[in-house]
Amino acid sequence: MQNFELTILGCSSATPTSKRNPTAQLLNIAERFFLIDCGEATQIQLRKFKLKFQRINHIFISHLHGDHYLGLLGLLSSMHLLGRTVEIHLYCPAELQEIIEVQFKHSQSYINYQIIYHPHQYLHNDLIFEDERVEVRTIVLNHRIPCCGFVFKEKPLMANISKEIIHQYGLSIDQILAIKKGADLVSDTGTVIPNAQLVVSMQAPRSYVYCSDTSYDERIIEYIKGANLLYHEATFLDEMSARAKETYHTTALQAGTMAKKAGVQQLMIGHYSARYKDLQPLLDEARSVFDNTILAIEGESTVVGH
Amino acid sequence: MQNFELTILGCSSATPTSKRNPTAQLLNIAERFFLIDCGEATQIQLRKFKLKFQRINHIFISHLHGDHYLGLLGLLSSMHLLGRTVEIHLYCPAELQEIIEVQFKHSQSYINYQIIYHPHQYLHNDLIFEDERVEVRTIVLNHRIPCCGFVFKEKPLMANISKEIIHQYGLSIDQILAIKKGADLVSDTGTVIPNAQLVVSMQAPRSYVYCSDTSYDERIIEYIKGANLLYHEATFLDEMSARAKETYHTTALQAGTMAKKAGVQQLMIGHYSARYKDLQPLLDEARSVFDNTILAIEGESTVVGH
Numbered sequence: 001m002q003n004f005e006l007t008i009l010g011c012s013s014a015t016p017t018s019k020r021n022p023t024a025q026l027l028n029i030a031e032r033f034f035l036i037d038c039g040e041a042t043q044i045q046l047r048k049f050k051l052k053f054q055r056i057n058h059i060f061i062s063h064l065h066g067d068h069y070l071g072l073l074g075l076l077s078s079m080h081l082l083g084r085t086v087e088i089h090l091y092c093p094a095e096l097q098e099i100i101e102v103q104f105k106h107s108q109s110y111i112n113y114q115i116i117y118h119p120h121q122y123l124h125n126d127l128i129f130e131d132e133r134v135e136v137r138t139i140v141l142n143h144r145i146p147c148c149g150f151v152f153k154e155k156p157l158m159a160n161i162s163k164e165i166i167h168q169y170g171l172s173i174d175q176i177l178a179i180k181k182g183a184d185l186v187s188d189t190g191t192v193i194p195n196a197q198l199v200v201s202m203q204a205p206r207s208y209v210y211c212s213d214t215s216y217d218e219r220i221i222e223y224i225k226g227a228n229l230l231y232h233e234a235t236f237l238d239e240m241s242a243r244a245k246e247t248y249h250t251t252a253l254q255a256g257t258m259a260k261k262a263g264v265q266q267l268m269i270g271h272y273s274a275r276y277k278d279l280q281p282l283l284d285e286a287r288s289v290f291d292n293t294i295l296a297i298e299g300e301s302t303v304v305g306h
Numbered sequence: 307m308q309n310f311e312l313t314i315l316g317c318s319s320a321t322p323t324s325k326r327n328p329t330a331q332l333l334n335i336a337e338r339f340f341l342i343d344c345g346e347a348t349q350i351q352l353r354k355f356k357l358k359f360q361r362i363n364h365i366f367i368s369h370l371h372g373d374h375y376l377g378l379l380g381l382l383s384s385m386h387l388l389g390r391t392v393e394i395h396l397y398c399p400a401e402l403q404e405i406i407e408v409q410f411k412h413s414q415s416y417i418n419y420q421i422i423y424h425p426h427q428y429l430h431n432d433l434i435f436e437d438e439r440v441e442v443r444t445i446v447l448n449h450r451i452p453c454c455g456f457v458f459k460e461k462p463l464m465a466n467i468s469k470e471i472i473h474q475y476g477l478s479i480d481q482i483l484a485i486k487k488g489a490d491l492v493s494d495t496g497t498v499i500p501n502a503q504l505v506v507s508m509q510a511p512r513s514y515v516y517c518s519d520t521s522y523d524e525r526i527i528e529y530i531k532g533a534n535l536l537y538h539e540a541t542f543l544d545e546m547s548a549r550a551k552e553t554y555h556t557t558a559l560q561a562g563t564m565a566k567k568a569g570v571q572q573l574m575i576g577h578y579s580a581r582y583k584d585l586q587p588l589l590d591e592a593r594s595v596f597d598n599t600i601l602a603i604e605g606e607s608t609v610v611g612h
Contacts, residue, residue: 014383015384015387040346040350043322043346044327047324064409065413066409070376070379073372073376074373096412098412099409106399108451145414
């Protein structure tokens with residue numbers, strides 16, 4: 001099975017604490033390393049957890065609140081100072097380009113690699129990245145300023161056929177390709193051998209959904225249905241639901257409800273308000289609605305769909 | 307004696323390491339808290355070392371390389387989120403205002419206090435801050451982009467006259483004020499009592515000089531002469547003096563030489579290249595020229611002129 005693993009680099013909301021950094025996540029799908037948001041000190045977290053940041057070629061920024069992008073300039077600069085020449089793709093609000101360029105201009109700095117900007121169109125289900133193994137789509141979130149979530153999804157793998165089966169039925173190249181694509185085998189005598197008896201069972205494509213920052217908004221359910229792992233912000237306990245609504249954030253209870261209604265396999269909550277030193281009450285609250293919930297903890301990795 | 311204490315928040319050069327953060331220092335002079343440079347994650351360092359950042363009213367930014375200012379936006383935002391209403395003074399390159407404002411604009415954020423900008427004039431000995439206890443002046447450093455160092459100096463304290471002396475000589479208010487300002491006392495019979503016999507000896511005003519980033523440049527000696535504590539960058543060992551020159555930085559040997567030639571009391575070196583895991587060789591090299599040298603170490607505090 002190919003790698004599909006999420007590592008948390010920062011899990012705090014706007015004001016970091018001495019123990020929790022602002023939002024950043026590293027997602028490894030089949031050795032593609034995607035950085036999701038890049039709060040202040042992300043480069044320091046990457047070093048702390050011994051994650052090689054030059055392997056990151058694609059960075060996804062959800063929105064332009066500082067706790068989701070202020071680490072970007074430092075990371076881009078360090079990538080240059082450490083010899084990067086490979087281009088980097090930035091999926092982000094269009095305005096981020098001005099923010100980056102004004103700083104390079106005033107520091108009279110250049111970087112020795114290209115930044116390729118892919119500005120958000122703020123559309124649901126917009127395909128923003130695709131290669132032979134992975135696709136990434138946007139979800140429009142409901143925040144104080146324009147904000148996108150992301151759906152990272154594996155592509156279906158071609159089925160495998162064992163050597164024994166090939167030999168047993170004397171399969172031709174054309175037959176092998178047809179069976180890999182899902183065809184049954186019809187023998188010379190007209191017997192049908194179902195595809196499932198010929199191929200090694202394929203794993204269903206897995207998906208990871210990132211939703212931060214956002215109000216509780218059921219309009220996104222159709223885009224996240226059945227995800228293997230849903231990261232949903234849970235800034236507050238439900239006793240602060242009025243504050244959550246006012247600041248366009250979500251409570252742990254609402255995050256659990258979203259996971260339940262979308263029928264996901266597992267929920268991870270994060271983006272905790274600095275007021276919560278102990279995260280257990282947030283976890284308990286989400287679990288009261290959706291049992292398979294885990295906490296985003298910095299430095300910890302989670303296999304998607306395990 | 308009033309407080310005069312420097313705390314190191316970050317001591318790395320451009321690329322931070324897992325153990326060393328980019329440049330930032332907190333200087334407390336008589337309960338004025340001055341932040342000197344503000345590299346990425348400065349707010350996190352302040353929290354880690356339990357230093358209350360709302361007491362900072364004056365921030366001095368030497369230049370616009372990212373490792374000296376990228377923590378500023380996050381700090382300013384957190385100050386706002388935690389309820390600040392008191393204005394903050396920013397002594398900085400003029401272009402920093404555009405960098406800050408473009409980010410507030412695109413994040414659609416406002417802050418609930420005023421930022422008062424004091425753009426550098428890039429002059430030697432330019433008085434940029436003054437109150438009844440402290441004055442701060444600039445030094446023009448020699449870096450790849452415009453850069454200022456800073457001289458923080460106590461003001462002379464008015465001398466004290468003991469009650470016994472006042473009683474013994476029957477001093478009037480006018481006489482007391484004159485003696486406090488340095489006058490001798492001439493008695494009715496014409497006898498002169500020297501000022502030194504009348505006042506409690508005053509401590510000479512102490513000074514702290516911050517020089518980072520810069521090439522070795524003897525033109526600054528006249529402005530830093532006799533400082534109690536000189537912080538001078540020492541990015542490299544002297545075996546890399548060509549690299550130091552090329553990048554407008556200083557070696558530990560050169561920092562020691564500067565301290566010796568300027569006749570300072572104590573030298574602190576910092577802004578270490580990430581290549582040096584062990585700092586002892588840098589310290590040894592500076593000490594080979596100037597014995598009273600210490601290392602900048604994050605979280606450690608040094609009393610100026612102790």
